[in-house]
Amino acid sequence: MIKRQTTINRIFKITGIGLHTGQPVNLEFLPRREFGIAFVINGQMIPARYDMVADTRLSTLIAKEGASVSTIEHLMAAFYFSGVTNCLVYIDGPEVPIMDGSAWEFYQGMWKAGVYEFPENGVYLKVLRPVEVTREDAFLRVKPLNTLEITMSIEFRAPVGKQKKRVTDVENAFAIINSRTFGFIEELEAIRQAGLAKGATLDNAVAIGEDSIVNPHGLRYKKELVNHKILDLIGDLYTSGYRLLGKVEANKTGHYLNNLLLKEIFSDPANYAIY
Ligand SMILES: [Zn+2]
Incomplete structure (x- = not known):
């Protein structure tokens, strides 16, 4: 730490x-x-x-x-x-x-x-009271805790289905770091037609086909997809400028809610302390 x-x-x-x-x-x-x-x-x-x-x-x-x-x-x-x-x-x-x-x-x-x-501290953002943001059935909330703990739930079409993962020692959760981004084959065509995802290949994304993973070597971890959602969340939360301390629970969250949570935390100085 x-x-x-x-x-x-x-x-x-x-x-x-x-x-x-x-x-x-x-x-x-x-x-x-x-x-x-x-x-x-x-x-x-x-x-x-x-x-x-x-x-x-x-x-x-x-x-x-x-x-x-x-x-x-x-x-x-x-x-x-x-x-x-x-x-x-x-x-x-x-x-x-x-x-x-x-x-x-x-x-x-x-x-x-x-x-x-450097000698200066001031790198931690400690949440002092519960903060929650929601959109439809997605939510992201954080409660006071002296470390960072993340529980992430996702739900997608088969073969992904529902996945849940709890990480208690986030700073040392190395399986999160190399879990890859993913996409669904049917969405890729639409995104490509919009002129995006021009660089997407099986070397930089997990492609989910009709009933299986398309990549020849499959997944790096059984829970690679939910791991990646945790990776995205950690990256987004670090745009707070600080290392978050709190118990985070996330359901179907994405970049929008991740950002909204930070805005909500910083909207009231009683929500947090920096040290
Ligand atoms: Zn990502």
């Missing part, structure tokens, strides 16, 4: 393909003295923060003064798992690359670079 602000120990670069654009994107990670994670695109700095989130339909997109970066959630989860609180990410395209569909390669890059610790 980290206690203080940290940054990466050296500069490193990662290149990959944007899931929706299909175009190569270069990321350069720079150590940062100031608190927080921020992206820099075309000279415009955008804090990777919940109040910069401008679109949550396909991924979490942050925007400021005409510039935007989409699909930040897996990278944010990698920062969470690496314990990095301060970093600048220079990006030369509008979308964080999809890599293998998980946070694994970002996490590897940060792990190799190493972590440098």
